[in-house]
Amino acid sequence: MNKKNKETKKMKDIMYVRKNGYTKVSPTTLKNIENFSQAYLNFLGNSKTEREAHDESIKLLDNAGFKNLEKFEKNKNPLNPGDKVYKSCAGKTLMATIIGKEPLEKGMHILGAHTDSPRIDIKQNPLYEAGDMALLDTHYYGGIKKYQWVTIPLAIHGVFIKPNGKKINITIGENPNEPVLCISDILPHLAQDQMVKTMSKGIDGENLDIIVGSIPVKEKNKKEAIKHNVLKILNKKYGIVEKDFLSAEIEIVPAAKPRHAGLDESMILGYGQDDRVCAYACIESLLNLKQTPKYTSCVLLCDKEEIGSVGATGMASNFFENVSAELVNLTYPNYSELVLKRMLNNSWMLSADVNALFDPLYPGAFEKKNSAIMNHGLCVTKFTGSKGKSGANDANAEFMAHIRRIFDKADIIWQTAELGKVDIGGGGTIAYLMARYGMNVIDCGVGLLSMHAPMELAGKLDIYMAYAGYLAFLKDERK
Numbered sequence: 001m002n003k004k005n006k007e008t009k010k011m012k013d014i015m016y017v018r019k020n021g022y023t024k025v026s027p028t029t030l031k032n033i034e035n036f037s038q039a040y041l042n043f044l045g046n047s048k049t050e051r052e053a054h055d056e057s058i059k060l061l062d063n064a065g066f067k068n069l070e071k072f073e074k075n076k077n078p079l080n081p082g083d084k085v086y087k088s089c090a091g092k093t094l095m096a097t098i099i100g101k102e103p104l105e106k107g108m109h110i111l112g113a114h115t116d117s118p119r120i121d122i123k124q125n126p127l128y129e130a131g132d133m134a135l136l137d138t139h140y141y142g143g144i145k146k147y148q149w150v151t152i153p154l155a156i157h158g159v160f161i162k163p164n165g166k167k168i169n170i171t172i173g174e175n176p177n178e179p180v181l182c183i184s185d186i187l188p189h190l191a192q193d194q195m196v197k198t199m200s201k202g203i204d205g206e207n208l209d210i211i212v213g214s215i216p217v218k219e220k221n222k223k224e225a226i227k228h229n230v231l232k233i234l235n236k237k238y239g240i241v242e243k244d245f246l247s248a249e250i251e252i253v254p255a256a257k258p259r260h261a262g263l264d265e266s267m268i269l270g271y272g273q274d275d276r277v278c279a280y281a282c283i284e285s286l287l288n289l290k291q292t293p294k295y296t297s298c299v300l301l302c303d304k305e306e307i308g309s310v311g312a313t314g315m316a317s318n319f320f321e322n323v324s325a326e327l328v329n330l331t332y333p334n335y336s337e338l339v340l341k342r343m344l345n346n347s348w349m350l351s352a353d354v355n356a357l358f359d360p361l362y363p364g365a366f367e368k369k370n371s372a373i374m375n376h377g378l379c380v381t382k383f384t385g386s387k388g389k390s391g392a393n394d395a396n397a398e399f400m401a402h403i404r405r406i407f408d409k410a411d412i413i414w415q416t417a418e419l420g421k422v423d424i425g426g427g428g429t430i431a432y433l434m435a436r437y438g439m440n441v442i443d444c445g446v447g448l449l450s451m452h453a454p455m456e457l458a459g460k461l462d463i464y465m466a467y468a469g470y471l472a473f474l475k476d477e478r479k
Helices: 003-014 027-045 050-063 069-075 225-238 242-247 273-287 319-331 337-346 397-409 431-435 460-475
Strands: 084-089 093-098 108-114 119-130 133-141 154-161 167-172 210-213 248-254 259-261 267-270 296-302 348-351 378-381 414-416 440-445 456-459
Touching: 027 259, 027 267, 027 273, 027 460, 050 084, 050 093, 050 154, 050 273, 050 296, 069 084, 069 319, 084 319, 093 273, 093 319, 108 273, 108 460, 119 154, 119 210, 119 225, 119 242, 133 225, 133 248, 154 242, 210 225, 242 248, 267 460, 273 296, 273 440, 273 456, 273 460, 296 319, 319 337, 348 397, 348 431, 348 460, 378 397, 378 460, 397 440, 397 460, 431 440, 440 460, 456 460
Parallel strands: 108 296, 108 348, 348 440, 378 414
Antiparallel strands: 084 093, 093 296, 119 133, 119 248, 133 210, 154 167, 154 248, 259 267, 267 456, 378 440
């Protein structure tokens, strides 16, 4: 090697240079990216609510030989290395585990994502008639820009639960032969008052009501005849009455299917990629552990992250801790609270959540060298929070060094990022709720453009590298 080449290599060794991942991937990896992206598209299209994402994940787990943990609990069957189990909470939250070779008190390797996404929910007493139209009253869920949800095709997804416990699933607007719904907006000619408002005030939350019908029943002198006709349609198709809305969870989501995006088809555009893109990558990485891992591998898919991780199905609940206790109970001769606490304290976790990609149309919101770039790989976020790191987990440098080692050893294309400029950005994940146990936790996920919009954009290479990185993490033996 001549002197010039030596100097060039030395500079490469001491400089941190990020590159577009497509400049260095092999033909085999390119093929893997496309295959994974197509499977992800199918999952995303079938998972427009947290319930649907949960059910699709259960199907994948069942097909891979995972068993419901409740059967082990009921029969008091012990768990052994290599056993594959899962447990569900209310059909929304899910924990899947492969028992490792090491005792549980040595800790687990955990991937945690959330399956809820910003959307519009139907109120409990929603149906009314006005202006010779029938409408559904709504309450938006999570952080949305309300103006993005008007005049676009919308679909209904959800469940009605009868007093006798019967569950009725409802989906309207996804098939081409089905009608879609929409929210109206005032025409520009009459919008003088609206147009001078700020974007956050342009559409009121109480005006996000869904238009669902305009034909009255033919019966004479029938009050609210259009509303009555809508109820007749629902009753005929689903056997429900108006009172059944009281025990229903009905969500309004974009009717559009996820699609390959870009003339080069290098991206995916779809609803709910925050955070189902990471959730799918987590599940697939667990399914592709071909050998029993050294440390017990765990995937946790939770609900309610977009509204603070609250409630019985959110990460702030005791679901994770309770299932972990069941694992201890079924792997040790005698249950020990101390073993549980040691297991939680000694665990490693990737909080698998999305970050914001640098947007060249809005450069003023980003500090570019510390922003995620499209197709530069899996994004590691040492801390989230806002402004002075308020609410951040802020992983320690030692754990960050472990993550570097794992990803570099596995040839993962990855990058680091914050979420926007210091005094502008900020966000939260489930990381801080897991770090309370003393375990090492860091945020690690896919970058998105148009996060929280009805349609979000992600790079295929970044998606695949999330899966590959998560798999490498689960396989790691901490050497």
